[in-house]
């Protein structure tokens with residue numbers, strides 16, 4: 102059994118135990134985490150807004166100047182995503198979530214919350230498949246199944262797709278074209294710093310985000326799978342990194358399809374927009 106399988110089994114067991122314990126336990130966890138009102142299962146930390154957060158203007162920040170996109174892949178997860186959404190809400194930052202279909206099916210309330218709080222919900226395939234090895238039917242199914250679920254949950258047809266592992270395939274591209282989705286959205290990663298899935302910890306994640314930030318950069322971050330096994334305080338990088346980028350004059354945008362490919366983001370057919 103691979104490490105990955107074991108991790109999934111541990112997660113499955115955890116969900117089974119929670120389910121067995123019944124709604125009383127779930128609502129206790131929910132209220133403890135401050136999430137009961139949303140019907141949201143939160144198994145990780147939550148973020149409490151600071152006085153400085155509360156003083157931020159509610160209107161979107163459309164100042165000219167460098168604009169960066171935070172993109173979160175593989176979620177949602179009850180361990181990480183509630184914290185990420187709390188931080189983004191408190192910091193008035195919109196982000197782009199490349200959602201994994203099977204995780205959206207397990208945690209639809211978190212996908213609905215992404216949409217309700219103004220984020221872009223995008224497609225990252227159903228099971229995080231390695232597309233070069235899929236048949237054309239499998240490629241079609243990975244993309245279409247996720248597309249249909251996200252459309253049902255959000256009421257909006259996703260317009261962006263990021264290949265798992267950034268690995269495209271001609272069959273995947275054909276399926277995306279049939280659905281009218283801009284596929285092959287990559288990211289900027291030009292430093293030799295470690296990314297979040299390599300578990301570098303909060304301090305080095307702040308360095309990663311601040312170092313990689315540039316006008317029009319799409320930063321690769323995660324809110325499920327691999328990062329759940331990192332140290333539980335690694336995710337505390339997020340509010341710190343947002344504050345540091347703001348102090349350097351950055352605003353935060355979301356990813357949108359674009360006819361012009363972005364060289365900065367490995368040829369992504371997309372741009373960062375307010």
Ligand SMILES: [Zn+2]
Pocket residue numbers: 174175225229265266
């Ligand atoms: Zn991924």
